[in-house]
Amino acid sequence: MKLDSMYQEIILDHYRNPLHRGLRDPFDAEVHHVNPTCGDEVTLRVKVADGVVEDVSYESEGCSISQASASVMSDLVIGKKVDEALELEREFLALMQSRGTAEGNEDVLEDAVAFAGVSKYPARVKCALLSWMAWKDATAKAVDPAAAAPAPVGAPLDVPEQEKP
């Protein structure tokens, strides 16, 4: 079936047995990203030492694509120099924005090329990108806390707490 291009066995494997899952110490930055359209959420921590991504840990809730992507992403960037990892992020983003026209370079992206089929489904691209965007944000904060991106818009409304009757 056509969907097999999205639900690659390698994606389902990562979904069933995610790598590097769970929040760990120590970390330099922690972020929380959400995909409001489907309710997917990820809390992600990054530890950077000597320009190298030493650890990425996360707790996430979401569809198989977003869960598998977090697993693949963390496995790919851990141990890489920050610059190399950011280059991977750009490669992956380009693949996801290719609308099914790119296959991805397996030598560079490894398991992440399995997401090429997802790029044909615009509604699912955000699922695949959620953890990557969270990682990029956390890494920017870890590397240079002062220059970190501003908080996402839509800060919680300041609504008085409900008194419990």
Added chain:
Amino acid sequence: MTLTESRVADGTPSAAGFDVEQVRKDFPILARTVHDDLPLVYLDSAATSQKPLAVLDAERAYYELHNANVHRGIHVLAEEATGLYEATRDKVAAFIGATDRREVVFTKNSTEALNLVAYAMSNAETTGAEAQRFRIGPGDEIVVTEMEHHSNLVPWQMLARRTGATLRWIGLTDDGRLNLDNLDAVITDRAKVVSMVHQSNILGTVNPVARIVARAREVGALTVLDGSQSVPHMPIDVAALGVDFLAFTGHKMCAPTGVGVLWGRLELLEVMPPFLGGGEMIEIVTMEGSTYAAPPHRFEAGTPMISQVVGLGAAVDYLTALGMPAIAEHEHAVTGYALDALATVPAMRIIGPPTDVDRGGAISFVLHDDAGRAIHPHDVGQLLDERGIAVRVGHHCARPVCLRFGVPATTRASFHLYTTTGEVDALVEGLHGVRRFFSR
């Protein structure tokens, strides 16, 4: 349409004279295929309904023959356009049991209708004494329910923030109904407004409006009803409901997008401050200030959504001809059939009332694989789409409900006058397929 058959399809008894197969012929889109050659199974009517030919024809005829701006100009087209626009006001008034056409205000959608009331309340602070009833400030309370669509929650959160009032809410029971045990403690004499959903878009629950309105009246609070999911599906009589305001949207009741309605009791609309300022909502304008038109025009600033209003009139005619009681009965039968059919899917968790009592045709659920692990609704929706089945997945703009039931999202199948039990069967078969796929 012919009125001979009295079956839903596949043998389920339905309202006398209601023939769903004939009804479906009025909706061209229901005959299309998706993914090459699969029939479309559209189970996402709570997001938006499909449109019958009568509505499409009315919009086209408006532009082909009558297009002009309304309420200005004295030429033939302007008078025809104004006549069509205002005729819808009469149709809508009759449709919901309003006694005075001036009680019907056209808005962009339900969201704008609800925001209109919320902003009128904070604008009351700088309006004359006649708007006293709408004033709200620190110490006052706004009451909603935990099952509100964000459109009937966020505007009140914003009102609370603007005015210093406190937001409170009626909680939910485990089977998706309002917990009224402590109603008198939630709605107190500090309540200035009680705004609630009539039929939940995510749970399907039809709420006991009368009981809540009775309490709100006891304490002198204004009452607002979000009828987005009820007006399209059941007979509505605003006098019987007893509320002060009713908001609903056209696109869920076979009309085009871009038009909604705020109905309000005339004596309230007459003293309610405006929300949006601009052309058509004024009486006398000088550089120093302005006085405002009487309702409904006070609340319809600017050139309105004329063709959509004309389309709404055609939709009201269409639904009225079929009969809202018959439509409600048909949907009730499909909903009961669907609840029974979904119960045959292993490890199915329905989020909302498990029976068809006081319940509409929007059914949310969480599907699990053979290992008991929840299959994320996004994955469920994707695999169903592969079979041509359209459902909604996510938090359905009612995230607090998902939090209440401890799920990140749900899959929702929702029905309308054209839904068949055959489509419900396709859904159930599809769900078995999804379970097989993720249980591999």
